Amino acid sequence: MTVDVALDAPALLARVEALTGFVLGADGVLPAPRLARARGLARRAEDRLRLSGEHTVVALAGATGSGKSSLFNALARMELSTVGVRRPTTAHSFACVWGRSGTPPLLDWLDVAPERRFTRESALDADDEAGLRGLVLLDLPDFDTLAAEHRVEVDRMLELVDLIVWVTDPQKYADQVIHDRYLRAFHRHGEVTLVVLNQADRLTPADRQRCVDDLAGLLAGDGLPDVPVFAVSAVAADPGSEQLRAAIARAVAGRRSALRRLAADLDDLAAEMNDVMDGPVGPNSVTTDQVGLLADSLAAAAGVPAVARAAGEAYQQRSRWALRRIWGVPPNDPLAELLASDPGAGQEPAQRAAVRAFTEPLAQRLPLPWATALTDGVKGGLAELPGRLRRIVTATDVSSATAPVWRLLGAARWVGVLAALAGAGWLAVAHRSGVTVPVLLIAAGLIVALAVTVGARSLLAARTRAARGAADQRLREAVSELTRSSLVEPVREVLARYAQARDALRAIRG
Amino acid sequence: MPIGHSLTVSSRAAAGSRAEGATASAGAASARPETDDPGPVEGIAESDYPVAGAPPPPLVPDETPAEPEPEMEAGPEPAGPVAASAAEGEPPPDGNPEPEAEAEAQPEAESRSETQPETQPEPPATEVTDSDRHHGDPQAELIASLRWVRAELGQARFPLALPDAAAAAERATALTAQLDDYLLPRLARLDAPLLMVVGGPTGAGKSTLVNSLVRAPVSQAGVLRPTTRAPVLVSAPGDMRWFLATAAPTDPALLPGLERTTGHVEPGALRMISAPGLPRGVALLDAPDLDSIVTENRRLAEQLLAAGDLWLFVTSAARYSDAVPWAALRAARDRGTRLALLLNRVPDGAEDEILDHLAELLDAENLADIQLFVLPEATLDGQGLLAEHQVAPIAAWLTELGEDPHHRVRVVGDTLGGALAALRWGAEEVADALDRQYAAGMVLRESVREGYAAARFAVESAIGNGILLRGEVLPGWWGFVHDGGLDELLRAPLTGPQRRPRSAASGGRLLAALSAALATLVAEVGAQAADRVRAAWMTQPAGAALLSGTRPDGAETRLDRARVLAREWLARIPDETGGEATALLVALGVLGGDLPLDDRLRSRVHGVLGHGAVRALVGRSRADRFARILGLLDADAAALTGPLAKVDAAAEAAHQLRQALLAGPQEEAA
16 A cells, blocks of 8 residues: 555656666566556656646546446436446547647546546536536446457556546446456555445445445455445436535645555566565675686686696796706797697586576576576676687787896806806816916806705796786686686676665565 | 267277276276265176176166157167166266275276286277177267266366466366266256256346246345355256266266255255246256355356256346356357246336347357347345246246157257267367477477487586596696606506505695586586576476476585495595505596597506406496486486376377277267
């Protein structure tokens, strides 16, 4: 049931705006027919709020032969609509307006043909119709006959009007069609619903009361326990007709029916959308751990560890070469060999499994349409993933340059060795001039050569590790970037839209 | 007799096969409660000796009409033993007073016992042809074949949510109900009084009309809607016995599922009232309304309408163009029911206009020759009855219908003929719907088959391409090769005691990594197959309905199952080889595929793997792996196709139904 808080126009407008937001968020996620309903309501609500708030559109809806047209005439106190015995009678809606200003746009919106519009209040009427000023009364076709086009017109009008007066009669008040197809569907619209038991003059007063009570019981079964029932005779003056007139006058004077109607529509829609909304999940539900795990799995599947290892080995080989020969590069390159063998070949299953392990826990927290949207969202990224990962692995420059230090060290070692050899020669050919200098030369040369050899080993190990680490890091950064842009972002986008739609739905509830 | 004239026998096989089938169903019949009429058991005893020449039992003594009618001679004539026993030896669902309960209790056993003999129809057919020719009774044969049709219709199921499934199920139920409630009982007693159902929308004045016709307040009328919550059957005192429930399954009463009461009102039960004011030969059934919000009323009304020989459709000036009753009227027309229409509560002066319009509507529905009555909106007398002179035309019409047996039989024959034609037509549609169920099931099955065939291919080609040693496993593989593990493996003795290799640690790691990679591959391929099948099913209405609300099952559980598979398979290899080193070698042989090695090493590995003993081990282990993966994927596929098992029988059911329709007497090519 609508609460009165929602009944000032700005609050209702905010709910309608939330509905627009909901439609935007859910576009492409929810099935088109459901979305179309929401979209239709948003448009309808905006239209109605823009149009005259001074007028209240009241529709007389009922089965054929229940006397809608007679009641229409009785309320207008004029013979406007033809009352026929042939069933069904009216195929179009007729409108009667009390008070003139502002109605043509409203009637255009309702799509009532100009020749079927009547104006009630004229100069001739003095003030006895003043109570209904602002009323737009519609006489709708029937909804229960063989003429299917009548039902279409009724259903269209019932979407638009502010207040519905259901007209039934002692013969038809328990028909399945009015209860199951209509009243039940409008069970949230109790505040804009009146029920009339017409042709009450055909019953004895006692029967009339029993009938009204029975009808009220059926209405309660439809979910409309508080709706007033008026026993009315359209052809004879009776107290019921006056009560009905007074009830309509109250609704017209209050000018709240349009808002109440839209509020009930929004309640309806919010309830209907309940099953596509679940717990609070948003873009921030994707943790850095989850993203990191995904990137790691993808990097492993792409062969990043193997490539990094090969990059380290290549560095080691080149450095050793430089240390020993000073000049040139080794003939074989482990990195190039590895890349040539395509370390990530055929790893699509592993990549898909990694992405599945990432999306599934998130999808499980979402209602089904959103879960589907989430898995669909990564499909594009997933399709491009193998090629992009291969490009990262092959195109990223992971080889560390051979540092000059190895050539210098190599040169130093050669110098040390040569110095030691020179000292030894000196010692052999010129021992008269003393041994101090050559011995020192030998010692220094050997020390240098030895120091370079020992120092280079640990330095090489450290630099190799560093080279491998650098390659690994560079590759992982590229894979992380790819993961974020082509997989995590689409997921976050779906989650953001879900959160938006969810917030909007809460706002729609008012 | 119109039935005998217009409908004749085309196939004798049915009667013979049914006699044989009856033996098989003896168990089902004798298992029934003691309180049942012993009739069926006797019938079975006879059916065992179809041509024994024993004096044929009178078909049903009760049926001998009290007032013999010239055209009825074919009916009560003693039936040939075969036909009679076939009819009597039938499994009892049709004769049971509660057909629904019966059908649920023994549908399976019964169907097989009945349908099996159909596969070899020739021997019994030739055996009985002789006696059949002499004692052939089209009516009994018709009843027998109708019972077969009824049994098949009772078993028709439409588990797949095809667009036509609900309608077909409804039609099958409606046809079953019509057979139980009307056709079978009516064929068994063609001379019973006419049953006229007074039906129509709520508030049209049905009960008031019935009361006025019998000049007594027998049916509750009132201002509150809906009124007639319990249907009332009014008959002349002498006719009442025709409508009472009978226990004998061979002699079913009309509407066997409805309890009879006299006197007090009981919802859902048929109240039997004998009214001296009613002419003999016609009974009135005041049905609940067709359009009220009480669902049971509507259902009961439809059931009763299907059981009447005639339908007096009562409507009012306010209601004559309501959509709901017209739908029922159309259904009755299609069923071949004789119709009459009463336009009630017509306001003064409106008669001409309404009648013109009504005639237009009737014309549009092909009902122009319907019997039409008009009553004005009238005040009721103290008893709530219409004035006698107002209902006089209707009363006269009733008397005319009832008193002339020829006329009566013609009416029954018309309705029966129409109903049989409609039955055939409707049952054909049911059979078509069953075929569509089967076809839809096959389409869904085919997508499962395709999806999982692709999955099997994907696994095998991935392993063959050597992807399990690449990607994540590649560093471990390299480590193993560079540490000399592979070399050691290739040198190790292939049989006999093995030393624990130096590289055992890296070998173990490699094996674990291989196992994990295999699990990932199998799980992912299975998940992809499931995704593919889901996508294919979603494009089919039946598939989408089966999947609606379900989610793809958890990747985590799928991975767990695949891990178990990989572990169990790996655990089997050392059992067979006896050594860890050989186990790793065999695992490489089975999972390695195109090994990431240089050519020299690769040919060395292949050389070792090609060695006799290892080759045999690899072959066995590969077969084991293949079988395990196949088993896992097949289990997944079976979980998907499980719900489709229900439609596998649909094609056979459609075939049986068509056979049953063919078995009955056909309309003569005039």
